[in-house]
Amino acid sequence: MTFKATLMGEVELERALKRIAHEVVERNKGAERIALVGIHTRGVPIAERLSAYIAEYEGVTPPFGKLDITLYRDDLTEIALQPIVRKTEVDFDVHGMRIVLCDDVLFTGRTARAALDALIDMGRPAAIQYAVVVDRGHRELPIRADYVGKNVPTSSSEVVQVKLAEVDGVNAVELWERA
Amino acid sequence: MTGATTDPAALPRHRHLLDFAAWSAADVVALLGRADVMAQVLTRTIKKVPALQGFTVATLFFEDSTRTRLSFERAARAQSADVIGFAAGSSSLKKGESLRDTLRTVDQLQVDLYVVRHPAGGAPYQLARWTDAAIVNAGDGRRAHPTQALLDAYTMLKRFGASGGGKGAEGTGRRGAEGADPERPFAGKRLTIVGDIDHSRVARSNIELFTKLGGEVALCGPATLVPAEFGEVPGVHVVARLEEAVEGAHAVMGLRLQQERMSAGLLPSLSEYVARYQLTEKVMRLACEGAILMHPGPLIRDVEIDSALADGPRSVIEEQVANGVPVRMAVLYTLLVGKG
Numbered sequence: 001m002t003f004k005a006t007l008m009g010e011v012e013l014e015r016a017l018k019r020i021a022h023e024v025v026e027r028n029k030g031a032e033r034i035a036l037v038g039i040h041t042r043g044v045p046i047a048e049r050l051s052a053y054i055a056e057y058e059g060v061t062p063p064f065g066k067l068d069i070t071l072y073r074d075d076l077t078e079i080a081l082q083p084i085v086r087k088t089e090v091d092f093d094v095h096g097m098r099i100v101l102c103d104d105v106l107f108t109g110r111t112a113r114a115a116l117d118a119l120i121d122m123g124r125p126a127a128i129q130y131a132v133v134v135d136r137g138h139r140e141l142p143i144r145a146d147y148v149g150k151n152v153p154t155s156s157s158e159v160v161q162v163k164l165a166e167v168d169g170v171n172a173v174e175l176w177e178r179a
Numbered sequence: 180m181t182g183a184t185t186d187p188a189a190l191p192r193h194r195h196l197l198d199f200a201a202w203s204a205a206d207v208v209a210l211l212g213r214a215d216v217m218a219q220v221l222t223r224t225i226k227k228v229p230a231l232q233g234f235t236v237a238t239l240f241f242e243d244s245t246r247t248r249l250s251f252e253r254a255a256r257a258q259s260a261d262v263i264g265f266a267a268g269s270s271s272l273k274k275g276e277s278l279r280d281t282l283r284t285v286d287q288l289q290v291d292l293y294v295v296r297h298p299a300g301g302a303p304y305q306l307a308r309w310t311d312a313a314i315v316n317a318g319d320g321r322r323a324h325p326t327q328a329l330l331d332a333y334t335m336l337k338r339f340g341a342s343g344g345g346k347g348a349e350g351t352g353r354r355g356a357e358g359a360d361p362e363r364p365f366a367g368k369r370l371t372i373v374g375d376i377d378h379s380r381v382a383r384s385n386i387e388l389f390t391k392l393g394g395e396v397a398l399c400g401p402a403t404l405v406p407a408e409f410g411e412v413p414g415v416h417v418v419a420r421l422e423e424a425v426e427g428a429h430a431v432m433g434l435r436l437q438q439e440r441m442s443a444g445l446l447p448s449l450s451e452y453v454a455r456y457q458l459t460e461k462v463m464r465l466a467c468e469g470a471i472l473m474h475p476g477p478l479i480r481d482v483e484i485d486s487a488l489a490d491g492p493r494s495v496i497e498e499q500v501a502n503g504v505p506v507r508m509a510v511l512y513t514l515l516v517g518k519g
Binding site for chain 1: 192213215216219220223224225227228229230233258512513516517
């Protein structure tokens with residue numbers, strides 16, 4: 001792949017996540033009954049960071065969990081190699097909670113669909129909202145995000161990489177061109 | 180985000196599970212890590228995921244079975260696979276149809292994976308040559324019963340922990356001591372298997388797997404039922420006296436006396452067997468502190484194991500049955516998902 005551009009640096013990324021945290025509180029009229037669930041891999045640190053920001057503003061730390069959607073994917077037979085199956089760690093009762101699903105990039109919408117199925121199998125949340133750092137378009141399902149850090153119109157040959165310190169050692173959003 | 184996370188090093192692609200010859204220690208450790216995730220699915224309110232939706236699993240049992248067959252069916256259905264069953268006693272085999280023709284017939288039902296149990300050693304290997312579907316050996320003669328060995332290994336890791344750790348991100352419960360070899364989780368551990376070793380496919384598969392994962396195995400039983408050549412396998416010792424075999428063991432496994440497979444009188448008498456080889460609380464006190472008692476079932480009470488011991492706190496016999504489901508879920512998933 002060929003590097004094309006840095007779309008967000010560390011400062012812009014942090015600012016975007018803080019804005020999302022404020023929007024979550026505003027839309028839900030506070031932090032009560034809110035929980036953040038990150039989709040493996042990079043959704044997990046995003047959920048953790050949003051939880052920390054909300055705690056900073058509201059004095060209440062919303063619970064956060066980790067969701068693996070591999071067993072819910074609709075393309076398991078299409079994948080040449082086996083996807084890694086990780087443990088789901090949602091240690092709170094989802095029933096009646098307002099869950100904010102967190103992920104790095106919203107693309108086709110299939111991951112979000114799988115995540116909805118996985119979450120609903122755990123109970124009946126009062127609401128499920130969706131937060132992403134980047135919405136790059138190209139939806140294959142009627143799904144949209146409630147909170148978006150940055151909308152990035154892309155071509156199908158481009159790849160958006162959200163890099164997070166917890167996983168990648170750096171904080172940035174980069175645009176790459178597939179070879 | 181779309182795009183699957185894949186790690187070919189941690190996630191091997193195997194077509195069949197016939198025995199462990201083609202499976203590396205890393206493959207097995209990765210599979211056991213995956214079983215951890217599957218176990219978690221079984222604790223949820225809805226104990227089912229759609230991972231194998233659209234796949235058809237057929238159970239071909241040419242021999243009686245209760246727990247293995249039910250366990251595989253539960254494992255397949257917990258992942259939304261369709262399951263069709265076949266029992267030799269009520270099939271056209273009784274009318275003279277050959278094994279190959281029976282398979283050809285069932286193959287027309289779009290089967291993706293066969294779970295095969297057969298009294299003849301090697302039958303699943305032969306079936307694997309005749310079909311494009313995946314084959315899981317659920318016990319063939321006295322040769323192999325790999326999923327039993329996997330669930331036994333999983334049970335041991337759960338109970339006494341591991342000296343090693345799972346590889347890659349998959350599974351979370353198997354990270355062990357710092358610096359330990361993740362591919363040798365049983366390093367420094369000893370499994371003692373007692374009883375009818377010669378007729379036991381469970382013993383053979385456990386020997387193969389436990390030593391592959393770095394452990395040592397002690398075998399004990401009447402000389403007529405413990406062929407001396409087992410002692411030539413690296414990491415395996417044949418020990419004549421029960422007390423000596425159990426001393427210092429981390430896990431002790433009793434085996435069923437398979438009298439239906441004994442063509443000649445291989446035992447002087449049942450009472451003599453009980454006197455010399457029955458596992459009792461007194462004998463188990465010689466094992467390591469916290470050592471566990473295992474049995475693949477079906478258990479003949481007060482023959483292989485004293486009832487009080489079988490029902491006591493050391494016994495993990497029921498855990499073995501419970502652990503069979505997530506382990507078999509992991510096996511089915513590993514063989515069916517992804518393109519080879």
